[in-house]
Amino acid sequence: MLHIHSSSKARRNTMCYRSICSVLIFATLLAAPNYAAKKYRAVVLIHGVLTGSESMELISKRIQEMHPGTQVFNTVRYAGWSSLEPMWRQVEEIGGDIIAIGAAFPEGINLLGYSQGGLLARAILQKFPDHNVRNFISLSSPQAGQFGTRFLHLFFPDLVRETAYELFYSKVGQRTSVGNYWNDPHHQGLYYNYSRFLPYVNNEKTTSLTDDFKVGITKLRKMILIGGPNDGVITPWQSSQFGYYNANETVVEMRDRDIYVKDMIGLKTLDKHGKLKTHVVPGISHFEWHKNTSIVDDYILPYLD
Numbered sequence: 001m002l003h004i005h006s007s008s009k010a011r012r013n014t015m016c017y018r019s020i021c022s023v024l025i026f027a028t029l030l031a032a033p034n035y036a037a038k039k040y041r042a043v044v045l046i047h048g049v050l051t052g053s054e055s056m057e058l059i060s061k062r063i064q065e066m067h068p069g070t071q072v073f074n075t076v077r078y079a080g081w082s083s084l085e086p087m088w089r090q091v092e093e094i095g096g097d098i099i100a101i102g103a104a105f106p107e108g109i110n111l112l113g114y115s116q117g118g119l120l121a122r123a124i125l126q127k128f129p130d131h132n133v134r135n136f137i138s139l140s141s142p143q144a145g146q147f148g149t150r151f152l153h154l155f156f157p158d159l160v161r162e163t164a165y166e167l168f169y170s171k172v173g174q175r176t177s178v179g180n181y182w183n184d185p186h187h188q189g190l191y192y193n194y195s196r197f198l199p200y201v202n203n204e205k206t207t208s209l210t211d212d213f214k215v216g217i218t219k220l221r222k223m224i225l226i227g228g229p230n231d232g233v234i235t236p237w238q239s240s241q242f243g244y245y246n247a248n249e250t251v252v253e254m255r256d257r258d259i260y261v262k263d264m265i266g267l268k269t270l271d272k273h274g275k276l277k278t279h280v281v282p283g284i285s286h287f288e289w290h291k292n293t294s295i296v297d298d299y300i301l302p303y304l305d
């Protein structure tokens with residue numbers, strides 16, 4: 001297992017990850033001995049909000065333990081407070097890394113994002129439709145948006161769910177990642193008018209990129225959506241599987257929502273070809289998904305080929 005610490009001089013063009021840093025290392029990778037066992041594709045991990053690569057170490061180590069020889073790229077970008085920077089900024093930068101890693105592994109790579117990281121990952125697939133990601137695993141991510149303030153209280157102590165839209169649907173609010181995917185079912189007009197991120201990646205708003213946004217999803221070999229009813233943070237928890245509240249806060253499941261029915265981003269296409277997998281796992285809180293070895297063994301490893 002490689003252990004090269006990230007350089008503090010890391011720049012945009014020198015991919016810098018916790019265990020692997022810079023293009024130099026790729027030479028090492030290529031020269032690495034061939035494992036007699038199965039050769040696994042490289043995996044990229046993206047952490048959640050207000051944490052960093054350290055939060056993804058259990059997953060990283062377990063992958064390397066169970067699938068020896070796997071190159072795991074655990075991004076160190078946008079850790080801690082910087083994870084609150086706007087989604088598009090993070091998509092551009094981490095997306096650039098993923099394209100560069102993909103170029104070094106032309107046989108394809110796999111991608112996993114936890115919490116906010118899973119939404120970043122999904123948007124990266126859409127914004128960079130030339131990617132060579134095969135399987136994408138979304139681990140309890142607010143794919144359809146978020147309408148709950150538990151956990152947000154850590155950094156917005158006075159935030160109340162009912163009025164948070166006043167902050168988030170403003171120019172200032174849109175400078176935060178959370179504002180970018182805040183989806184208030186009672187203020188859909190404001191959401192549509194103000195949100196700079198979610199209505200675009202969901203193709204609810206049409207732009208010149210709308211087609212690309214679908215291509216980047218439909219080319220996947222598999223999309224895996226993991227979440228569960230005891231999550232406690234993702235609200236509604238069904239957002240982890242593209243379900244969401246309607247205007248009276250009844251949860252509408254993914255397959256009954258426009259994003260699926262109208263195949264707006266390619267979910268239905270994937271599903272028709274057996275490429276869309278959902279796993280509903282009860283009993284797991286939001287802070288356990290990435291810390292629980294059996295979650296990795298049962299729902300993640302089977303998709304890392």
Ligand SMILES: *[C@@H]1O[C@H](CO)[C@@H](O)[C@H](O)[C@H]1NC(C)=O
Pocket residue numbers: 189190193
């Ligand atoms: C959204 O923008 C449209 C067009 O500018 C405007 O007519 C509409 O009133 C706005 N909706 C809200 C809820 O602000």
Ligand SMILES: *[C@@H]1O[C@H](CO)[C@@H](O)[C@H](O)[C@H]1NC(C)=O
Pocket residue numbers: 246248250
């Ligand atoms: C809420 O919406 C659902 C689905 O549109 C509908 O079946 C239900 O009757 C609504 N409930 C109320 C209280 O309006």
Ligand SMILES: *[C@@H]1O[C@H](CO)[C@@H](O)[C@H](O)[C@H]1NC(C)=O
Pocket residue numbers: 281283284288292293294295298
């Ligand atoms: C880990 O997840 C499994 C479900 O896959 C669950 O049964 C178990 O209780 C969890 N362990 C912990 C420590 O949360």
